[in-house]
Amino acid sequence: MKRSKAFRAAEAQIDRDRLYSPAEAVALARKTSGTKFDPTVEVALRLGVDPRKADQMVRGTVNLPNGTGKTARVLVFATGDRAEEARAAGADYVGSDDLIERIQGGFLDFDAVVATPDLMGKVGRLGRVLGPRGLMPNPKTGTVTPDVGKAVTDIKGGKIEFRVDRHANLHFTDAALVENYAAAMDEILRLKPSAAKGRYLRKVAVATTMGPSIPVDPGKTRGLTEEAEAQAG
Numbered sequence: 001m002k003r004s005k006a007f008r009a010a011e012a013q014i015d016r017d018r019l020y021s022p023a024e025a026v027a028l029a030r031k032t033s034g035t036k037f038d039p040t041v042e043v044a045l046r047l048g049v050d051p052r053k054a055d056q057m058v059r060g061t062v063n064l065p066n067g068t069g070k071t072a073r074v075l076v077f078a079t080g081d082r083a084e085e086a087r088a089a090g091a092d093y094v095g096s097d098d099l100i101e102r103i104q105g106g107f108l109d110f111d112a113v114v115a116t117p118d119l120m121g122k123v124g125r126l127g128r129v130l131g132p133r134g135l136m137p138n139p140k141t142g143t144v145t146p147d148v149g150k151a152v153t154d155i156k157g158g159k160i161e162f163r164v165d166r167h168a169n170l171h172f173t174d175a176a177l178v179e180n181y182a183a184a185m186d187e188i189l190r191l192k193p194s195a196a197k198g199r200y201l202r203k204v205a206v207a208t209t210m211g212p213s214i215p216v217d218p219g220k221t222r223g224l225t226e227e228a229e230a231q232a233g
Contacts, residue, residue, distance in 0.1 A: 006034045011212040019217035022181050022224050025206040032211045038069070039209035043172040043181060045188070045218075046203035048196055051164045055195040058170065059163040061141045062187040064180040067158035068173075074152050075099065077115035077123050077137070082148050086114070089152035096122065103129055110135075112161075114143045114151045134161070162188075182224040189221060 003011070010032035020028060026041070033039045049056040075093040076086040077100075086094045093099060093110060096119060103126055113130060115123045115137040123137060130136040137143040141161050145151050162184075164170045172184055192200050201218035 025214045033208040045170040056193045064158040072111040075110040085149040089149040
């Protein structure tokens with residue numbers, strides 16, 4: 001792939017023979033982003049699991065302490081009091097059959113979906129549309145719940161979902177701060193499957209929207225916020 005002069009100049013600032021600490025990687029990502037706009041920062045991890053086995057699937061959610069840098073548009077399938085609760089919490093779209101019809105007609109202008117358990121029988125019909133986009137409500141991630149108000153508040157406040165792919169890679173987007181990285185890492189480590197053998201965190205990389213990837217030391221998972229503060233001060 002032919003890279004631009006700016007990209008090559010940014011990549012030249014990264015030492016491929018070393019592993020950066022998370023704080024160093026975030027600082028370097030800002031320096032090498034090469035954009036005039038505020039870029040998205042993505043964190044990618046290679047885990048020592050076999051996602052083909054049910055007992056080694058890594059999936060969950062984490063509340064980023066500093067949010068994601070943008071406010072998610074949340075769609076909620078609910079009726080009655082639960083619908084009013086969702087609206088009061090700031091849901092962008094609330095409904096039932098009407099929303100199902102809109103989505104079947106091509107409407108996808110939202111970032112997260114929440115549903116009450118009683119409506120999942122209907123919402124299940126949207127599996128082929130929402131599933132491939134990672135938007136299907138799931139009780140394991142707290143998006144199928146009677147407490148729709150809390151779910152909406154959490155998502156708009158910076159709650160993100162993650163799931164290891166078939167190659168054992170795990171991607172986080174918008175984790176722009178070391179504190180967010182630390183919170184995400186704590187949850188990933190907590191979810192380590194007991195069946196996973198050998199080294200769990202194998203590779204970690206940080207990259208901005210249009211910048212080069214920066215290798216991160218997977219062994220550094222504690223005291224990250226303190227290190228970032230020390231580096232800044």
